[in-house]
Amino acid sequence: MAEKQYKILLSEDEIPRHWYNIQADMPNKPLPPLHPGTKQPVGPADLAPLFPMELIKQEVSQERYIEIPEEVREIYKLWRPTPMFRAHRLEKMLDTPAKIYYKYEGVSPSGSHKTNTAVAQAYYNKMEGVKRITTETGAGQWGTALAIACQMFDIECEVFQVRISYNQKPYRKALIESFGAKIYPSPSELTESGRKILAQYPDTPGSLGIAISEAIECAVQDENCKYALGSVLNHVLMHQTIIGQECLVQMEKAGDFPDIVIAPLGGGSNFAGISFPFLHQNLTQGKKVRAIAVEPASCPKLTKGEFRYDFGDSAGFTPLLPMYTLGHNFRPAAIHAGGLRYHGASVLCSQLLKDGLIEANAIQQLECFEAGIAFAKAEGIIPAPEATHGIAQVFREAQRCKEEGKSETILLNLCGHGFLDMQAYMDYFDGKLSDHFLTDEELKSGLKELADYPSI
């Protein structure tokens, strides 16, 4: 019998040379972002105060492949290609005929996939002379990733971290400061939008939507400063496709091909990163890979939200985006998967879901932690609380395969490790975590305020 292979590895020269842009292959192109005042499509000039022109071009590009700059690819070599594992031990534990693989993005310097786009965004900002970048962060992975990337390109970096995560995960602050960035809990007294929320809700846990407003407000006040977003936007999702492109080659080396690709979804970037290169095969080569995005049941925009125009942030500074949303003022419960506490889903993922080209599922927090701990016992990696949502879905599919006697191939994006999230595990072990059942009223609360904005 051939020896079992656990890690499927690539060499540095197998790092992809292009990002994959799914816009080229989508049957229905995404609807344009609208200016909230005029309700007309925004042009490049509207976005120029926030982003470097090269990223704005990528945002609307219809080119199938965009070359990765050599300088970015060199930095990718610090942690890429990332390993893909065959989870033999997990398969045995679950007693399933399914074959389970996972792509591990936790080996990056920030501990998650976020570094893939952070380095690219910092590079394009540097090329256009930007001196300072502001951003938001939830659990802290994005803030860490951008701090590292800015450090590499000698750009100042300021991070607004959602307050509940700032308090839950104190080591993120130390990490972000180690890389030379400044970090503030959000909402803060530093911005108009922060002060407004604090006056209204002094005890607010904060949200990604609020933190985005604060970061944008700072960026537009300084002409040498731009803003960077860690998810949601088309160019961010595209930068992450390096993950799935590596998986395509790794699957070939393993002599396998996935029936199902699974990833957690906060804004959509790690899900897009692993699934879009496989959807390319569906859209152009007749493959039938199921791509499943998994969200928390307490923040269920894909499964319970509306497909409509909404703001990307709480204060309403961003253009109106056509997306599945719970409303920009939806206040997500204080769950530990901070990266999934976002009211909307990216425009690309939303359009694909609307067109039936991807699937979505919502899972409660306790099932996710239980699955995450079982995964850690089998595979030796503590997953980020966000990643446990994908793991819980893998368990469900593995169980279904067992019941149906099918040996399907499942590929998971293990998008980050949980070493800086151990408080979440402590709370779980202490029985302090609970599931969260939204009432119809809570679900609709954020959407009511959207009546004045164009529906689709």
Ligand SMILES: *Cc1c(COP(=O)(O)O)cnc(C)c1O
């Ligand atoms: C940021 C983050 C997420 C959620 O964001 P996406 O853009 O949906 O990927 C999920 N998992 C981890 C580990 C993250 O850092």
